[in-house]
């Protein structure tokens with residue numbers, strides 16, 4: 022029987038709600054409590070201060086489906102989109118949290134019960150990892166799940182040890198992997214080819230057990246806590262009997278929309294473009310709904326990069342007019358019931374996408390022509406010069422990673438160091454040119470501000486100081 026992604030989300034929250042967890046709505050993607058973080062990238066982020074004890078709530082167990090973006094900063098999955106079966110820039114992280122209430126045994130029991138009993142996922146498809154020294158978790162997996170020893174893998178790396186930062190709670194994690202079968206390349210966790218898509222990590226259980234000071238464990242936490250995160254799209258793929266997240270109901274509906282509007286086969290040569298568009302439509306739509314608008318710096322520049330990358334793929338599909346805004350109704354139809362902010366923001370999302378695509382199209386054709394000319398002479402495995410990548414950025418509004426994405430499909434690379442050098446040189450020249458006007462100190466301040474904030478709008482031709490780096 023078929024279970025929709027919307028039903029899986031609901032089923033998860035119901036399960037933990039029935040077991041005494043407060044059902045907490047997703048927080049916005051722009052962090053409310055952490056200025057150092059670009060986007061909320063995990064379910065625990067809105068609860069950070071509850072875990073450290075800075076904040077108390079009326080409940081000690083919670084569950085949520087948290088909107089998450091990993092497209093900038095420390096966790097960046099932008100380059101994985103279109104290449105792996107399991108990564109998105111926007112995804113939903115299902116989580117259950119214990120703030121000093123239950124700990125390891127109950128967390129493993131809940132995860133195992135939900136996966137294998139409530140949802141009927143075959144136990145012999147599941148593998149668990151534990152931190153190499155965590156005998157307690159190893160024994161619990163034996164006892165609760167009856168997993169054979171060879172399917173409880175001890176991992177000695179940071180992958181299985183979670184820290185909040187230099188200071189604060191930390192502890193071992195235990196991750197659950199689903200084996201999609203030996204027809205798919207990839208090895209079990211901990212093996213040399215673990216990054217393949219055969220064994221897909223579905224759920225991470227974090228056991229907050231210790232207190233750190235300056236990166237050293239100094240004590241056991243008096244109130245041990247639980248933080249878990251499961252990718253909704255990954256568990257949907259498992260439950261819908263498909264290997265690839267992009268073959269689940271939500272993504273099929275979005276891809277059907279781009280396919281219908283461009284008369285392009287979703288499973289043919291342009292498959293990767295359809296996937297990138299569907300993924301980037303979701304991140305763009307949700308970011309705009311949460312108040313981010315395209316800009317030349319910071320969060321807004323990450324959004325612009327995502328939008329423009331999608332727009333290049335729309336162009337590849339042969340779209341002669343702006344496409345992305347016409348896909349928004351499909352997004353709202355799929356996800357608006359769970360996230361009413363999408364319905365409220367629909368006109369703004371459509372207008373923002375249309376305006377950005379209209380503007381970008383003014384330079385896209387000429388930029389792509391330049392790119393074609395520059396790569397025509399390159400042998401397979403060759404590298405585009407940093408100066409050309411910089412010209413594409415500065416004159417044609419191609420974010421660096423768009424150029425990289427365009428070339429990667431042809432097996433070509435970009436000279437990043439050369440790009441950075443050209444950027445630095447332009448900034449230096451702009452400063453030098455300005456020095457002539459006197460009043461040095463205040464000019465330096467002006468340039469610093471301009472670099473931090475960038476120009477407010479992309480004008481199509483060389484901006485005076487270039488676009489500032491993202492966070």
Ligand code: ATP
Nearest residue numbers: 091098107108109112222223224225250251252255
């Ligand atoms: P991976 O190793 O596959 O990149 P991760 O270890 O980085 O995943 P966690 O930080 O442990 O992921 O996040 C918890 C869960 O969120 C993962 O087990 C996975 O199900 C899901 N998840 C993480 N990143 C993504 C992503 N980019 N797209 C979709 N789901 C994701």
Ligand code: MG
Nearest residue numbers: 091096097098
């Ligand atoms: Mg990852």
Ligand code: MG
Nearest residue numbers: 180196222225
């Ligand atoms: Mg992982």
Ligand code: MG
Nearest residue numbers: 180196222225
């Ligand atoms: Mg993980």
